[in-house]
Amino acid sequence: MNILLVNSPVRLDARPNCIPYGLATVAAVLRNEGHKVTLYDANALRPTREELLRDLGRIQWDIAGVSGLVTTFSFQVWIIERLKAMNPQAPVVSGGGLATSIPRLLFKHAPLDFAVMGEGEETMAELVETLERGDAPSSVQGLAYREEGRVRITSPRPNIPDLDTVPFPAWDLLPMEVYLPNPVWGGEARNSSGFLPHVRVSRSMNVISSRGCPFACEFCYHLFGRSHYRFRSAENVAAEVEQLVDRYGVDFVGFVDDNMMASEKRLLEFCDLLERRKLPITWGCHARVTSAKPDILQRMAETGCVWIGYGIESGSQRILDAMNKKVRVEEARRAVLRTRQAGMFANTTFIFGYPGETLETIQETIDFKKSLGIRCGSFFATPYPGTPLYEKCRDRIPDEETYILSLGNATQFTVNLTDFEEARLFRLKQAMDENSDVLERPESVLSGEPTAGYATK
Numbered sequence: 001m002n003i004l005l006v007n008s009p010v011r012l013d014a015r016p017n018c019i020p021y022g023l024a025t026v027a028a029v030l031r032n033e034g035h036k037v038t039l040y041d042a043n044a045l046r047p048t049r050e051e052l053l054r055d056l057g058r059i060q061w062d063i064a065g066v067s068g069l070v071t072t073f074s075f076q077v078w079i080i081e082r083l084k085a086m087n088p089q090a091p092v093v094s095g096g097g098l099a100t101s102i103p104r105l106l107f108k109h110a111p112l113d114f115a116v117m118g119e120g121e122e123t124m125a126e127l128v129e130t131l132e133r134g135d136a137p138s139s140v141q142g143l144a145y146r147e148e149g150r151v152r153i154t155s156p157r158p159n160i161p162d163l164d165t166v167p168f169p170a171w172d173l174l175p176m177e178v179y180l181p182n183p184v185w186g187g188e189a190r191n192s193s194g195f196l197p198h199v200r201v202s203r204s205m206n207v208i209s210s211r212g213c214p215f216a217c218e219f220c221y222h223l224f225g226r227s228h229y230r231f232r233s234a235e236n237v238a239a240e241v242e243q244l245v246d247r248y249g250v251d252f253v254g255f256v257d258d259n260m261m262a263s264e265k266r267l268l269e270f271c272d273l274l275e276r277r278k279l280p281i282t283w284g285c286h287a288r289v290t291s292a293k294p295d296i297l298q299r300m301a302e303t304g305c306v307w308i309g310y311g312i313e314s315g316s317q318r319i320l321d322a323m324n325k326k327v328r329v330e331e332a333r334r335a336v337l338r339t340r341q342a343g344m345f346a347n348t349t350f351i352f353g354y355p356g357e358t359l360e361t362i363q364e365t366i367d368f369k370k371s372l373g374i375r376c377g378s379f380f381a382t383p384y385p386g387t388p389l390y391e392k393c394r395d396r397i398p399d400e401e402t403y404i405l406s407l408g409n410a411t412q413f414t415v416n417l418t419d420f421e422e423a424r425l426f427r428l429k430q431a432m433d434e435n436s437d438v439l440e441r442p443e444s445v446l447s448g449e450p451t452a453g454y455a456t457k
């Protein structure tokens, strides 16, 4: 079959820096099954809508797939309508964060045929095979589809037990040269990250070495189910890095897994492989502060790790507990210091305006940042559908559809989860981002107008 896969654009104020990793592994699986796959990455190419339609007009497909995060709702509704109008016989399938978290809403607004929920490789391959045979989709696990005007959801598909069986992404179907020059992290990525000044990155690529996370923070969306953590073998990950170096001259790999350091044994094996194969890369990863042990950090730095991103979220224990973060403020502080001592950049991200946020908790975060010399912005606490935080805050979201349409970068305000009035909330966020004390500040300062970019409504 001819299969067209479209990736939706996100974060248009930053240059595209991450390949759509999951969509590209789905593409690789479909190709291995003998299908002809075209991958149109609208996030890399950033075409106008007219250009996109013109480009699609040149492609033939029997089945179309669309991928995107929950923030791509309006784009997906539009593109699904267009795909159906251009080729009414061809089923359209959506997968990824949007299809998994709010499939019914997508069915309501778009002429969608199928939503693949959760991991996509096996479900999509099985769906295509089922449609090719002309069988009913009801036997395909992990799927939502229309039946007699209603949306039916089949039983959940168990996660792939051995991730080493998943092929590497179909890089050759992607416009790799668009992504490679744009570092996964750093100022231009607009994800509040930095780099050490001496680190030079010329060709950077994102890799996923594990899926899921063993923890359950209240605000975090778990696409592959809560608390189900699986990791690829060190050998399998090193082989992928080696191919990226050989084929694309990659000199920096960003592991964008939720928590790349969760298995110490696998991490140390991976470091050994990098050393033994003399792979000429620097690298970075996301991790939990509780994984930051001095000997492990030392070994990571020796083998080229230059960046570790920690979701610190707050300097207030009360807020961390409310988030179900299962971390002590002191552990976060230690992780930053130890990472720096090992010679790496400790990137930190913070959430502002969590339910329960007060002047005192904001000041605690400011104190935390100041004590470590951290200067960075924060993200507005944003409840994403499918998270416990979303359920907890439903009463603050009067109309779900309007809310979903407002979701974008969490540097922008969507919903007030605190008891502060909005104008004050914006000023407080600015103060926290700039490390200006809020408890001792004269009221005249806090009641002034926030600088442009803060009153983001």
Ligand code: B12
Pocket: 005, 009, 010, 011, 012, 018, 019, 020, 021, 022, 023, 025, 026, 043, 064, 065, 066, 067, 068, 069, 070, 071, 072, 093, 094, 095, 096, 097, 098, 101, 116, 118, 119, 120, 121, 124, 191, 206, 208, 212, 219, 220, 221, 222, 223, 256, 257, 258, 379, 384, 386, 408, 409, 410, 411
């Ligand atoms: C890299 C990344 C990004 C990148 C690029 C995303 C992209 N489109 O490529 C950037 C930095 C741009 C980004 C931005 C944001 N992100 Co992000 N991001 C990630 C991250 C860390 C990794 C994605 C990844 O590679 N996953 C691994 C692969 C294997 O999974 P996958 O992509 O989901 O694909 C699988 C399935 O979803 C499915 N599938 C996917 N597409 C399709 C299509 C079809 C047709 C089929 C059949 C199946 C299918 O099959 C794949 C293979 O199993 C995830 C966390 C995570 N670990 O997943 C968060 C995550 C996806 N991001 C998330 C969020 C919230 C955001 C932001 C809103 C954050 C913010 N506060 O601003 C912004 C978006 C801003 C905007 N303006 O839209 C949430 C998604 C919530 C949701 N319900 O969609 C996640 C899950 C983080 C979290 N735990 O909360 N992100």
Ligand code: SF4
Pocket: 213, 214, 215, 216, 217, 220, 221, 258, 259, 288, 311
């Ligand atoms: S925020 Fe991080 S540690 Fe918490 S559940 Fe999400 S991925 Fe896991």
